[in-house]
Amino acid sequence: MSEAEGIAEILVLSDLRGLDSHGVRFAARYLRGLRRGLLNPRPRMELVRRRGAVAVLDADNGLGFVSARAAMTTATELAGTHGIGAVAVRNSNHFGMAAFYAMQALETGMIGHATTDGPPHTVIWGGREPMVSNDPIAWAFPTRTSPPIVVDTALTGVKEKIRIAAERGEPIPVGWGIGPDGAETTDARLALQGALLPIGGPKGSSLIVANEILCGALAGARFSFEVSKALVMGADHHDEWRCGHFLAAIDVTAFTDRETFLDRVEEFAATMRAAAPARGVDRVYLPGEQAWLAAEAARRDGVRIARATLEELEGVATEVGEPMAFTRLDAR
Amino acid sequence: MSEAEGIAEILVLSDLRGLDSHGVRFAARYLRGLRRGLLNPRPRMELVRRRGAVAVLDADNGLGFVSARAAMTTATELAGTHGIGAVAVRNSNHFGMAAFYAMQALETGMIGHATTDGPPHTVIWGGREPMVSNDPIAWAFPTRTSPPIVVDTALTGVKEKIRIAAERGEPIPVGWGIGPDGAETTDARLALQGALLPIGGPKGSSLIVANEILCGALAGARFSFEVSKALVMGADHHDEWRCGHFLAAIDVTAFTDRETFLDRVEEFAATMRAAAPARGVDRVYLPGEQAWLAAEAARRDGVRIARATLEELEGVATEVGEPMAFTRLDAR
Numbered sequence: 262m263s264e265a266e267g268i269a270e271i272l273v274l275s276d277l278r279g280l281d282s283h284g285v286r287f288a289a290r291y292l293r294g295l296r297r298g299l300l301n302p303r304p305r306m307e308l309v310r311r312r313g314a315v316a317v318l319d320a321d322n323g324l325g326f327v328s329a330r331a332a333m334t335t336a337t338e339l340a341g342t343h344g345i346g347a348v349a350v351r352n353s354n355h356f357g358m359a360a361f362y363a364m365q366a367l368e369t370g371m372i373g374h375a376t377t378d379g380p381p382h383t384v385i386w387g388g389r390e391p392m393v394s395n396d397p398i399a400w401a402f403p404t405r406t407s408p409p410i411v412v413d414t415a416l417t418g419v420k421e422k423i424r425i426a427a428e429r430g431e432p433i434p435v436g437w438g439i440g441p442d443g444a445e446t447t448d449a450r451l452a453l454q455g456a457l458l459p460i461g462g463p464k465g466s467s468l469i470v471a472n473e474i475l476c477g478a479l480a481g482a483r484f485s486f487e488v489s490k491a492l493v494m495g496a497d498h499h500d501e502w503r504c505g506h507f508l509a510a511i512d513v514t515a516f517t518d519r520e521t522f523l524d525r526v527e528e529f530a531a532t533m534r535a536a537a538p539a540r541g542v543d544r545v546y547l548p549g550e551q552a553w554l555a556a557e558a559a560r561r562d563g564v565r566i567a568r569a570t571l572e573e574l575e576g577v578a579t580e581v582g583e584p585m586a587f588t589r590l591d592a593r
Numbered sequence: 594m595s596e597a598e599g600i601a602e603i604l605v606l607s608d609l610r611g612l613d614s615h616g617v618r619f620a621a622r623y624l625r626g627l628r629r630g631l632l633n634p635r636p637r638m639e640l641v642r643r644r645g646a647v648a649v650l651d652a653d654n655g656l657g658f659v660s661a662r663a664a665m666t667t668a669t670e671l672a673g674t675h676g677i678g679a680v681a682v683r684n685s686n687h688f689g690m691a692a693f694y695a696m697q698a699l700e701t702g703m704i705g706h707a708t709t710d711g712p713p714h715t716v717i718w719g720g721r722e723p724m725v726s727n728d729p730i731a732w733a734f735p736t737r738t739s740p741p742i743v744v745d746t747a748l749t750g751v752k753e754k755i756r757i758a759a760e761r762g763e764p765i766p767v768g769w770g771i772g773p774d775g776a777e778t779t780d781a782r783l784a785l786q787g788a789l790l791p792i793g794g795p796k797g798s799s800l801i802v803a804n805e806i807l808c809g810a811l812a813g814a815r816f817s818f819e820v821s822k823a824l825v826m827g828a829d830h831h832d833e834w835r836c837g838h839f840l841a842a843i844d845v846t847a848f849t850d851r852e853t854f855l856d857r858v859e860e861f862a863a864t865m866r867a868a869a870p871a872r873g874v875d876r877v878y879l880p881g882e883q884a885w886l887a888a889e890a891a892r893r894d895g896v897r898i899a900r901a902t903l904e905e906l907e908g909v910a911t912e913v914g915e916p917m918a919f920t921r922l923d924a925r
Contacts, residue, residue: 310847310848310849312675312676312844312847313646313674313675313676313677313847314645314646314675314676314677315675315676315677315843315844315847315848317848317849342645343644343645343646343647343675344644344645344646344647344679345645345646345647345677345678345679345841346677347676347677347843349848372806372807372811384868384871385865385868385877386877387868387870387871387874387876387877387878388865388868388869388870388871388874388877389868389869389870389871389872390868390869392864392865392868398800398803400803400806402803402806402810410802410806412799412800412802412803413799414793414795414796414799414800415796416793416796435767436768439871443869443871443872444872460792460793460796460797461746461748461792461793461797463746463880464746464747464748464792465792465793466880467744467745467746467880468730468744468746470742470744470865470879470880471730471732471734471744471880473861474704474732474734474742474858474861475704477857477861478734478849478854478857478858478861479704479843479845479848479849479854480848480849481848481849481853481857484857484860484861484864486864509677511647511679511811512644512647513811515642515644515645515647516642516647516649516681516811516812516813517642517649517810517811517812517813521813522810522811525809525810525813525816526806526810528816529805529806529809529810529816532724532816532818533717533720533724533802536716536717536719536720536721536722536724537720537721537722537775538719538720538721539716539719539720539721539771539775540721540775540776542719542720544719545717545718545719545720546719547802548795548798548799548802548803
């Protein structure tokens with residue numbers, strides 16, 4: 262598989278899973294960054310450090326889609342030998358949907374974990390200016406019959422939802438953002454000019470700090486406050502971030518028998534699904550279950566892509582001399 | 594050091610760090626559980642599984658203070674050899690302040706990580722009944738001159754603060770709890786009868802699920818929904834939980850040079866401390882910094898213990914035939 266095909270696979274899977282915020286709509290900005298020489302289209306990735314169950318991969322300023330994937334492959338190999346494996350990535354860039362790399366571990370029946378830093382758009386608790394990123398945490402756990410349990414959560418409010426609220430002139434929930442004056446606001450437009458807040462205030466902020474140290478100091482990469490703010494400020498292209506990722510794989514069989522583990526995970530999932538639902542909720546869904554159902558439906562029925570995204574893709578395709586035309590199936 | 598001394602050290606350190614919710618006030622409930630034969634006062638802990646960089650410790654129904662500490666010692670040894678080490682603990686009980694075990698790794702200059710499950714008092718997202726615990730996440734990172742960066746955060750609202758609000762008849766913030774009818778409430782008394790909510794709603798809930806699988810299925814221990822609710826329901830003693838913990842240590846020098854790492858951590862800390870503060874805040878504090886300052890002050894000036902806690906301790910001391918009398922220094 263070429264690197265471009267590998268990136269396309271992850272982008273399309275994001276759209277299939279309903280995570281269209283991380284889907285093909287971002288393809289154009291990566292392409293522009295590559296064409297302008299800001300990102301390295303042919304990174305010479307190298308394991309610059311290796312000891313026992315851990316390694317450090319230098320991504321050579323390529324996209325994180327390529328380096329994080331390679332790093333997780335190494336992490337699962339290390340876990341196969343040592344029971345656990347961890348690979349930190351430096352000199353990298355956006356890796357899209359964190360869940361993908363965690364889910365890679367599922368192919369070998371392992372548990373996967375991924376996190377990253379990125380451009381600053383969130384305050385550290387107690388501050389008023391954006392200094393950290395949403396530093397997502399992803400986990401994937403194998404199951405026997407249930408959809409795999411896949412955690413993928415930003416440690417902030419959802420920027421995309423704030424953007425939509427701003428367009429519609431709707432308020433955002435308390436605790437999601439602050440305005441440029443540093444005061445908490447429910448005004449989506451003010452929050453977009455200001456900064457996001459971590460989930461749970463100091464709690465989410467402290468988890469972000471942990472990820473900053475792992476992806477910045479341990480990986481030998483830039484902290485979020487050192488990463489380019491171009492995209493946050495509205496640029497149409499991805500420029501050089503040189504951020505870090507931290508990936509880990511855990512071999513279940515080093516801890517317990519596979520069947521015992523799967524029995525227990527199924528027991529947990531069944532108990533949660535059978536829990537009395539909250540008002541207005543049909544039932545409890547495990548993390549990743551709705552994304553899995555969305556992907557099943559999309560594989561059957563197709564996936565909706567916004568007209569603006571299609572037009573942007575056609576534009577850059579023409580620009581790079583590979584013109585394409587989508588057959589549009591407009592709904593209703 | 595005897596096991597009792599080891600437990601006392603952790604309880605007192607909690608009080609010193611200002612985490613009095615996990616301090617000596619809990620000593621009486623552990624003692625009662627031990628005396629009633631519900632907890633094992635002489636656990637024969639055993640590494641029941643071991644491969645490469647990982648191990649599983651059976652706590653033999655002793656207190657988590659003892660088993661988690663032993664497990665982190667093993668994890669740091671494994672990390673010394675393999676760069677990372679992870680130890681899961683089964684058949685365990687309350688381990689108190691999660692930060693302690695993460696901080697153990699600092700003694701060897703390593704990064705420490707700890708999590709646990711426990712009694713159910715929190716809903717899984719979408720549910721209305723308590724099915725999971727607060728499943729805290731702790732991280733400790735070495736520093737050169739700054740106080741160590743120590744993350745220790747429950748993934749729920751703060752139960753102790755809800756209790757205090759209930760006593761004072763004050764409301765709690767939106768998003769902290771639901772009443773027995775399953776509806777969100779700002780009435781602290783209703784929330785105490787109902788359940789806590791995870792931080793960030795589905796986000797915190799998904800991180801709790803990850804910890805449940807690590808501490809339950811992977812460790813081979815009980816999930817939170819299987820752990821005794823006696824304490825949640827107001828019992829005066831700790832009964833048998835048989836819960837799980839998951840601890841990991843990371844050897845910084847397997848990833849990068851120690852001095853480079855420490856330089857970068859200090860750079861991060863200095864930048865965050867110098868960040869423009871939010872309204873009404875003097876400056877940004879790194880995770881664990883205020884607890885560290887509190888402990889410094891308490892070592893100098895002494896620590897305040899609630900009169901009710903002292904009286905309870907005197908009561909159980911007399912009960913076990915080791916009468917003691919505190920010299921009370923009542924403030925004002």
